[in-house]
Amino acid sequence: MTNRTLEATDLVTEPETAYALAARTENLSVRFAGVPALDRLDLRLAPGKIHGLLGRNGSGKSTLAATLAGFRQPDEGRVLIEGGDLGTAAEPYENAVVTSRVCLIRESGDLVDAALVRHVLGLAASLRPYWDSELAGDLLDRFEVPTTKKVQKLSRGKKSALGVVLGLASRAPLTIFDETYLGMDVPSRNLFYDALLADYAEVPRTIVLSTHLVSEVSTMLEEVLILDNGRLVTQSPVDALRGRGASIVGPTAVVDEFTAGFTVLAEEKLGGTKSTTVLGDLDPDLLAQARAAGLEVGPVGLQDLFVHLTSSGKGARR
Template structure:
């Protein structure tokens, strides 16, 4: 079971601070989405509104065509695991899993036990007594075993060491293939998880600056290197994200479609065109908090 998400003219404020600024997009569902943005870009606020942890100030959010806020029938279909894990510190690990089974209609107790064993979770210990990495693993276990039609992870694995994180990525993909659902991953560890993303959304200062299939988005980032004057002439009219110059040689990163004819012209002019990785593209798109200019 998968649910689509529609966000229409969404605005959220904290006092005089606008966290989300007239945000609109649609997710068809049944995919793994990457949600990227610098600190303070609005990622956590967006996920919190989708999960009905708070109401929007303006605009609307629909999950499977329904508003989730104060709607128990739809919120039980949504699971948001935040960095803190969304677990009760005073409870034992086994109690957290038991409580989750009581409130989640798609809960898989056998899968939860399998994950707890994989992450070597001490079932009889209180969550508050665990290391940060183990606390993160408890949250991951809950989020995965919930098998909610909309499952969201907001930096919820940052406390885990690299082997545990990679084990999570592998398991997420494996279980997603067997049990398709809508998964949104908010992360700063872009290089680690980029291969999981089918689509990527990039927020910058509360605004959506990019939303596309991952492959298509990466193809829109191109580095152009060569003699400075030739690079400048070729990039006129293109969206320039950054440039570097050493002596008479210049490298400029642009964002947008460059067709085969333009690529042939670049090569004929002695320019080198290269790809831009997702993480580098993200850095350029959100540089100085202004988005592409």
């Protein structure tokens, strides 16, 4: 690592360990001009896991992230953050102790354009009890973010990289990345993913990745939450969610007979052959029956499940 002077260095004394936090919502509703962005949402984020928050544009992902971080007050219901050094559950809104331990990095950056990068880092260090200056310096070097420039002089990609640095170096017990890496090119995003996994392995905490780049992050995720129109479509461990879908391919009549009891997500026909994507558990006996009937059974990727589960106007049929 090249020499850098981060004005954050002497601002805080770093605790030895960051403690993962849990979060839950109870009947959470947030409205804009009377229109619900979140509609009676009940969910729980288990501590010490990497959660994927998935949804199409306008599904409520950013509103949920902002409410979890205390940036926004619920119209109904509540958010509770608990565990770690917080002890009992507490609401984050206007709670300085909780918000110092919850870091939200948004695509907009929430950065002061006229500030120097090193001053932004210094401010972050003064607000984050688990801030790691050495990690921040290493990431700045790897992303090639200059500390002597003003934020407004950075390219969009470098601003996104600075957001990633702030999020990872905060080592906040609950860290939320809300599409913050969209301004980064593919190599920079891959660098972010690698850095996140490496630091998560060193200091486990609760991480939420809000994204629609499902194929890029699917291998990193442990649990998935899918939102659609402000409501929770599903919350599931990734492996369990992948196991809920299958593609069945074979003669049309045989496929139709076999899939009659499943929720059908999609269908395609080519001549006398049909491919049907179903949602449901295929146990070993069912798989054996399918193959005995001459059908091909294949997995459905997380990206495809996400698309099917959130396709407006394409409601699954039974």
